[in-house]
Amino acid sequence: MNQVDVFTLGETMVLFQPEQMAPLDYVSHFPKKIGGAESNVAIGLARLGHSVGWFSQLGEDPFGRYVHKTIRGEGVDVSTCRFTSEAPTGLLFKEQLSPEDLNVYYYRQGSAASLMQPDQLDEDYIAQAKILHVTGITPALSESGYQTVMKAIQIAEENGLTIVFDPNLRLKLWTEEKAKKVLNEIASKADVILPGLDEGQFMTGLKHVEEVAEQLSDHGNKTVIIKLGSEGSYIHTKNQQSYVHGFPVKQVVDPVGAGDGFAAGVISGLLREEPIETTVRRANAIGAMVVGMKGDIEGLPSFYAVERFMSPNEEHRDVKR
Numbered sequence: 001m002n003q004v005d006v007f008t009l010g011e012t013m014v015l016f017q018p019e020q021m022a023p024l025d026y027v028s029h030f031p032k033k034i035g036g037a038e039s040n041v042a043i044g045l046a047r048l049g050h051s052v053g054w055f056s057q058l059g060e061d062p063f064g065r066y067v068h069k070t071i072r073g074e075g076v077d078v079s080t081c082r083f084t085s086e087a088p089t090g091l092l093f094k095e096q097l098s099p100e101d102l103n104v105y106y107y108r109q110g111s112a113a114s115l116m117q118p119d120q121l122d123e124d125y126i127a128q129a130k131i132l133h134v135t136g137i138t139p140a141l142s143e144s145g146y147q148t149v150m151k152a153i154q155i156a157e158e159n160g161l162t163i164v165f166d167p168n169l170r171l172k173l174w175t176e177e178k179a180k181k182v183l184n185e186i187a188s189k190a191d192v193i194l195p196g197l198d199e200g201q202f203m204t205g206l207k208h209v210e211e212v213a214e215q216l217s218d219h220g221n222k223t224v225i226i227k228l229g230s231e232g233s234y235i236h237t238k239n240q241q242s243y244v245h246g247f248p249v250k251q252v253v254d255p256v257g258a259g260d261g262f263a264a265g266v267i268s269g270l271l272r273e274e275p276i277e278t279t280v281r282r283a284n285a286i287g288a289m290v291v292g293m294k295g296d297i298e299g300l301p302s303f304y305a306v307e308r309f310m311s312p313n314e315e316h317r318d319v320k321r
Contacts, residue, residue, distance in 0.1 A: 002077045004053040005271055006045055007126050007161075008133040009152060011056060011113030011141060012036030012071065013090040013106075014063045015296065024095045024105075034070050035092050035296040037135050037168050037260050044264025044286070044300040046075035050271055053077040053125065059089035059112040074297070080122045087112040100252060106172060114141040118151035131267055132156040133164045134190075136183045140173035146182065153189050162270065165190035166263050167199040176202075187216060192223045192270070194263055200226055209234050210241065225280055227262055227287070233280050244280045247288040247309070261290040261300055268303075285310045 015035035018027040042054040054076050058064030060083045067089060072078045090108030097103070108114065116138075126132065132152060139146035156163050167183050174182075183203050187193050193216050195203065200212035213224045213236035220238035227233055232246035265286040269279025285306050293299035301309065 002051075002053065002079055002125075004051045004077055004125075004129050006042070006050060006052040006131045006133055006267060007055070007129040007152070008038040008042050008052065009055040009116075009121075009148065010036055010038030010135060010138040011090055011108065011111065011145075012039040012054075012058075012067050013092040013108060013111075014066060015092045015094065017094040017295065018096070019294075021096045021098060023097065024093060027095075030093070032066070033295055033297075034067050035094075035256075036067075037137055037166070038133065039067075039071050039076070040257055040260035040296050040300070041133055041166075041264045041267070042076045043071065043074040043297050044261050045267060047300050048264060048268045048303045048306075050268060051077070053080060053129070055080045055116075055121065057082045057084055057112045057116040057120070059083070059087060060085040061088055063089035063091070064112065080125055082116075082120055084112050084115060087115055090114075094256070102256065104172075104256075108141070111141075113138075114145055116148050117144050118148045121148065121151055121155065123155050126152060126155045126161070127159040129161055131164055131270065132161045133166070133263065133267060134186065135166045135168040136179070136186065137168050137170055137173070139182050139186070140170055140179065149186070153186070157189065162192065163190045164192045164194065164263070164267055164270070166194045166259065167196075167203065168259070169196075169199045169202060187222075188218070190222060192225070192266065193217075194225050194227065194259075194266060196227045196229075196259065200224075210236075213241070223276070225266060225283075227259060232284050233262075235276055235280055237276065240276065242277065244277055244284060246284045249288050249291055252291045257296040257299070258287040258290045260296070261286040264300065265306075282306055282310065 015033040016030035090111035093105040095103040265283030290299040
């Protein structure tokens, strides 16, 4: 059995993203990539030098094999993944009309990943990890997806793993009422919560960043790091409340995946046992790097690359592409 520092689970789809910015009605060429929040985080962590395992169920089809080979090729352990002939691998199309105006179209209802089951999880494999990373996407896929996430959390709790939760709100996948209930349920079990401000507002019904963080932190018992886009992030722990500035982005190329890069940066800092502000500063930097490149995973940096990007010397801050 392979031993990993981080375990995560969720659906990864084949992503079709045109090179040109135009309505999909007028696009005829679709390069093939992959896209999935949890595998984005897994790949980000692997590039930062950590061992990470990713679980999902893929279709026994060319797309499923492509996803599996691509993630494995990034250094992520996929040994616990499953294939099924009962359903296809999910698909995702991106429509980009401008750098900031992007639409996502899912073809994932009834997909192979939505059929994952709690008893498919390898308890011994999860138990030897240090961190469990989960998002609010997998429980939105299906009832069995929800039960699988909750089973992973139960295993983590029983074996002393740190649970990191990124809400990753996707209202196209479920109702607001169900989303709020489940996201708060998972947050109550997490040790570290990584919402965007809009997600925190949705979950708490509160408006201001400080009060959102206070409520989600359960009076300081949890670490809450709220993503504030270009402004950076806000940290709330039992002993610290502070803002950490973001990094300037000269040009946004593709905003998707920045939050996953941020999560990878936070988890990396936790594994390195770094001070929280150091951790969040690097996470902010990774998010800024990701939006500068088209695709979900293409902008995820190595540890050396992000350290260079964070250099105060402007000559070395830009990413040479």
